[in-house]
Amino acid sequence: MIAEAIRTGLARYEYRHFIIFGAASEFAAMATECAGDQGAWWEFHDAYLLKGLARTFTRAGSIELARDEGLDVAQFTKCIDNKEHADRILQMQQQAIADGVSGTPTFRINGQPGARSLNGILDQVRDAAEAAEASEAQEGG
Amino acid sequence: MRIANSFRSRLEYSRFMGVGFRRSALLVAVVLGFGLLVSACGSGGEPGRQDAESATGTERSERTERQASIMQQQVDDSSEEKPELAATELGEIDFGHREGLPFIRNVIGDPEAPVLIIEYSDFQ
Numbered sequence: 001m002i003a004e005a006i007r008t009g010l011a012r013y014e015y016r017h018f019i020i021f022g023a024a025s026e027f028a029a030m031a032t033e034c035a036g037d038q039g040a041w042w043e044f045h046d047a048y049l050l051k052g053l054a055r056t057f058t059r060a061g062s063i064e065l066a067r068d069e070g071l072d073v074a075q076f077t078k079c080i081d082n083k084e085h086a087d088r089i090l091q092m093q094q095q096a097i098a099d100g101v102s103g104t105p106t107f108r109i110n111g112q113p114g115a116r117s118l119n120g121i122l123d124q125v126r127d128a129a130e131a132a133e134a135s136e137a138q139e140g141g
Numbered sequence: 142m143r144i145a146n147s148f149r150s151r152l153e154y155s156r157f158m159g160v161g162f163r164r165s166a167l168l169v170a171v172v173l174g175f176g177l178l179v180s181a182c183g184s185g186g187e188p189g190r191q192d193a194e195s196a197t198g199t200e201r202s203e204r205t206e207r208q209a210s211i212m213q214q215q216v217d218d219s220s221e222e223k224p225e226l227a228a229t230e231l232g233e234i235d236f237g238h239r240e241g242l243p244f245i246r247n248v249i250g251d252p253e254a255p256v257l258i259i260e261y262s263d264f265q
Binding site: 002003012014015041045092104105106109110125129132135136 | 246252254265
């Protein structure tokens with residue numbers, strides 16, 4: 001249902017880092033952002049989160065992954081070594097704290113706290129999408 | 142040692158001031174010369190003034206164009222210095238269960254979509 005809302009242009013989904021497991025997680029977040037510079041944000045996200053590639057939580061592992069994905073390895077390495085996205089990650093962390101986030105995963109739908117269950121989140125997205133559609137129809141007619 | 146350092150820095154200071162004075166004098170001379178030149182042009186006849194104004198207008202236009210070009214170059218240069226701006230174009234995911242969805246970095250979907258779903262998460 002969420003994918004459908006995204007496909008039809010009603011919803012957009014944003015992943016934000018909220019580091020709770022320390023340096024390795026912070027490194028993975030940095031590597032993902034550096035991969036994002038070269039258009040491979042979701043490849044790294046999936047490698048870390050969905051495929052559970054624990055080996056890539058190291059510098060050598062992430063460079064290997066960058067090579068596998070066909071990225072410019074020199075640019076990627078420079079980015080992770082210089083922590084070029086440290087500010088961006090810190091900003092997400094601060095925003096999470098300001099939003100009252102204390103664990104992961106935590107969802108927010110149009111600024112409102114997301115429900116605890118998947119069905120609850122789906123209901124919220126459906127309601128928000130219907131409200132947006134109604135508002136759009138009102139403006140159009 | 143300390144005294145020697147103090148003496149050396151004072152010596153360097155006086156040398157610096159000497160260079161600074163010479164530079165100031167040169168600058169004053171240039172400004173005065175330019176002022177005299179402008180005043181000479183201004184005291185000419187009407188056609189001369191028109192030519193001067195026309196030339197000044199052309200120069201101004203050229204200068205404006207040059208400044209715009211420099212500013213554009215500076216904007217281009219500064220965007221090259223920020224790698225995070227490199228991947229801000231809408232792409233399309235070509236793998237996995239999100240295949241076909243538009244994305245910009247960590248955001249999937251139309252950036253103008255009215256419903257925003259945020260997930261805060263950690264990779265571990």
